[in-house]
Amino acid sequence: MIFEVVKCVKKVAIIGAGCSKFGERNDVTVAELAFEAFKPAVEDAGITPKDIEFVAVGTAGAGAWYEENLPAVIVSEYCGLSGAGLMRCEAACASGSAAFASAYWAVASGQVDVALAIGVEKMRQIDTLTMVEFIGRAGCYLWEFHNFGLTFPGYYAMHATAHMAKYGTTEEDLALVAVKNHKYASMNPIAHLRNRVTVEEALSSPVIAWPLKLYDCCPITDGAAAVILASEEAVKKFKVEDPIWVAGLGSACGTANLSKRKDYVGLESTVIAAQQAYKMASITPNIVDVACVHDCFTIAEIMAYEDLGFCKKGEGPKLIREGQTEVGGKIPVNVDGGLKAKGHPIGATGIAMLYELTKQLRGEAVERSRQVPLKNYIALAHNVGGTGHYCYVTILKR
Amino acid sequence: MSLSPTMLPTLKAREVKVAPEIPISKTLPFWEGLKQGKVMTTKCRKCGKIYFPPVADCGECLSSDMEWLELSGEAEIEAFTHIVVRPLTFMNERPYTVAIGRLKEGIRVVAWLTDFKKSEVKVGVKAKLKAFVTPDGNIMYVFTRPD
Numbered sequence: 001m002i003f004e005v006v007k008c009v010k011k012v013a014i015i016g017a018g019c020s021k022f023g024e025r026n027d028v029t030v031a032e033l034a035f036e037a038f039k040p041a042v043e044d045a046g047i048t049p050k051d052i053e054f055v056a057v058g059t060a061g062a063g064a065w066y067e068e069n070l071p072a073v074i075v076s077e078y079c080g081l082s083g084a085g086l087m088r089c090e091a092a093c094a095s096g097s098a099a100f101a102s103a104y105w106a107v108a109s110g111q112v113d114v115a116l117a118i119g120v121e122k123m124r125q126i127d128t129l130t131m132v133e134f135i136g137r138a139g140c141y142l143w144e145f146h147n148f149g150l151t152f153p154g155y156y157a158m159h160a161t162a163h164m165a166k167y168g169t170t171e172e173d174l175a176l177v178a179v180k181n182h183k184y185a186s187m188n189p190i191a192h193l194r195n196r197v198t199v200e201e202a203l204s205s206p207v208i209a210w211p212l213k214l215y216d217c218c219p220i221t222d223g224a225a226a227v228i229l230a231s232e233e234a235v236k237k238f239k240v241e242d243p244i245w246v247a248g249l250g251s252a253c254g255t256a257n258l259s260k261r262k263d264y265v266g267l268e269s270t271v272i273a274a275q276q277a278y279k280m281a282s283i284t285p286n287i288v289d290v291a292c293v294h295d296c297f298t299i300a301e302i303m304a305y306e307d308l309g310f311c312k313k314g315e316g317p318k319l320i321r322e323g324q325t326e327v328g329g330k331i332p333v334n335v336d337g338g339l340k341a342k343g344h345p346i347g348a349t350g351i352a353m354l355y356e357l358t359k360q361l362r363g364e365a366v367e368r369s370r371q372v373p374l375k376n377y378i379a380l381a382h383n384v385g386g387t388g389h390y391c392y393v394t395i396l397k398r
Numbered sequence: 399m400s401l402s403p404t405m406l407p408t409l410k411a412r413e414v415k416v417a418p419e420i421p422i423s424k425t426l427p428f429w430e431g432l433k434q435g436k437v438m439t440t441k442c443r444k445c446g447k448i449y450f451p452p453v454a455d456c457g458e459c460l461s462s463d464m465e466w467l468e469l470s471g472e473a474e475i476e477a478f479t480h481i482v483v484r485p486l487t488f489m490n491e492r493p494y495t496v497a498i499g500r501l502k503e504g505i506r507v508v509a510w511l512t513d514f515k516k517s518e519v520k521v522g523v524k525a526k527l528k529a530f531v532t533p534d535g536n537i538m539y540v541f542t543r544p545d
Contacts, residue, residue, distance in 0.1 A: 026406045026408060027406050067411040125408075129484075129485065129486040129489065130486050132483060132484070132485045132486065133485035133486040133487060136485045137485075142420060142451075143451045143508065144508050145485075146420075147509075147510075147536075147538055147539075148494075148496050148508060148509060148510055149481065149484055149485055149487070149488035149491065149494065149496075150481070150496050150508065151481055151483065151484070151485060153479075153481075153483070154479045154481045154496055157479035157481075158477035158478060158479050158496070158497075158498060159477065160479075161477050161478050161479060161521055162476060162477040162521060164521075165520070165521035165522065166521075206482070207480070207482045208482060208483045209479045209480065209481045209482065209483065210479060210480040210482070211479075212479075257451065257508070258498060258508055259450060259451075259498055259505070259506040259507055259508045260506070261506075263476075264476060264477040264498065
């Protein structure tokens with residue numbers, strides 16, 4: 001960093017958070033779904049829509065897998081936000097975090113005192129194979145999809161074969177991630193897949209893109225999440241009792257073509273974004289109490305452990321084998337069920353992570369049995385777009 | 399009105415068919431080369447960086463002075479996957495293997511890996527990049543067994 005910009009910005013807090021029920025939501029339009037996250041976020045913050053000066057909407061599939069081409073204004077109108085500053089943010093599966101970052105910068109810069117980051121995705125309005133097509137095209141269409149039909153599970157499966165070859169990671173290790181995340185989703189009322197699975201069930205599920213099987217893959221999910229961000233002045237004005245401060249934020253992108261990466265055993269964009277976030281928050285990974293990491297596929301969670309510095313490179317499988325990422329372990333990860341089982345409505349995911357971590361840091365996790373013990377009151381969200389095409393790491397502190 | 403898969407009432411949006419025309423003027427020697435069995439790419443004349451996929455402009459030094467060269471095709475597989483669940487437009491294909499191979503020239507290529515038994519496909523296996531025109535007229539390049 002050329003300038004120590006982070007020292008000049010204003011402090012920003014999350015003062016309200018809301019999340020819709022995740023799942024197959026053919027009962028609602030994109031705006032109605034967004035409202036399910038917006039209303040509880042506003043009520044949680046103790047503000048009204050008129051207090052919100054700037055809105056960033058994270059959503060990826062507008063006009064492709066759902067019908068609205070300009071969803072940001074559809075959502076803002078529906079939520080009574082006309083008049084506020086507005087933009088739509090796209091960073092593939094990290095679109096929610098891109099929206100959060102934009103709202104953060106709006107407040108941190110001093111431009112506004114109250115901003116909304118809202119993520120929403122409607123993914124179940126078209127058939128599954130067309131969805132596989134759209135998401136498969138979301139890498140580098142001409143050089144990876146046009147001739148070769150690379151799918152999204154395929155992208156991560158290639159990382160899995162590379163990780164297995166280099167570090168001896170096994171299909172059982174991958175299955176353990178699914179078992180853990182399904183367990184926590186069964187304890188999370190808003191999760192999409194609430195069934196528990198066993199290692200045997202995961203290993204014998206149908207192959208999607210070998211070595212990834214059905215239970216290694218996140219479901220295709222509809223959902224929305226929202227957080228209200230506020231300046232220190234606004235925190236005082238609205239008498240917020242329990243603000244959750246944004247302590248660190250990092251973002252980085254990787255190459256569009258997978259062929260231009262250095263290796264396939266991790267995501268460099270995660271490493272860079274994490275370093276930025278840790279530096280800004282002045283912390284090291286070992287003092288994080290709880291993390292939500294981007295587990296769109298089981299291998300992604302194992303790589304995230306390593307790239308975020310929760311363990312050394314290659315030791316991710318050991319962390320899951322030892323149960324260190326469970327509640328009560330060294331670093332609880334995805335105890336809301338993760339993308340893997342809570343679901344991955346791609347524009348909402350990054351903000352849904354911040355919703356979960358806000359609840360965890362306040363000691364309000366639902367169900368209580370998945371509340372992590374808080375020691376340092378620090379939480380980390382890791383949201384990847386594509387296969388490390390984009391990455392955002394956000395550190396929260398109570 | 400129709401019913402969604404969850405049996406809830408829905409309206410069907412108007413259907414649009416979209417197939418954008420992708421410009422290949424600046425990478426034409428690559429597509430022409432494939433027809434002659436060659437895999438061509440570009441190298442920056444100013445800084446010497448070799449690119450794959452081929453590019454008209456150098457992202458390293460911002461020069462647009464590129465030269466074309468033919469790749470050896472000699473590759474080592476660094477990552478792969480056997481894709482079973484295929485996208486809509488690949489439904490008529492049999493399940494296929496996609497691999498990333500690192501070429502002698504130092505660049506990497508994403509392509510199908512063919513001619514190998516599944517049990518033989520491993521990280522580190524040697525392969526050869528081959529260009530050809532398919533019976534239905536598609537220009538294509540794949541990794542195959544080395545000669």
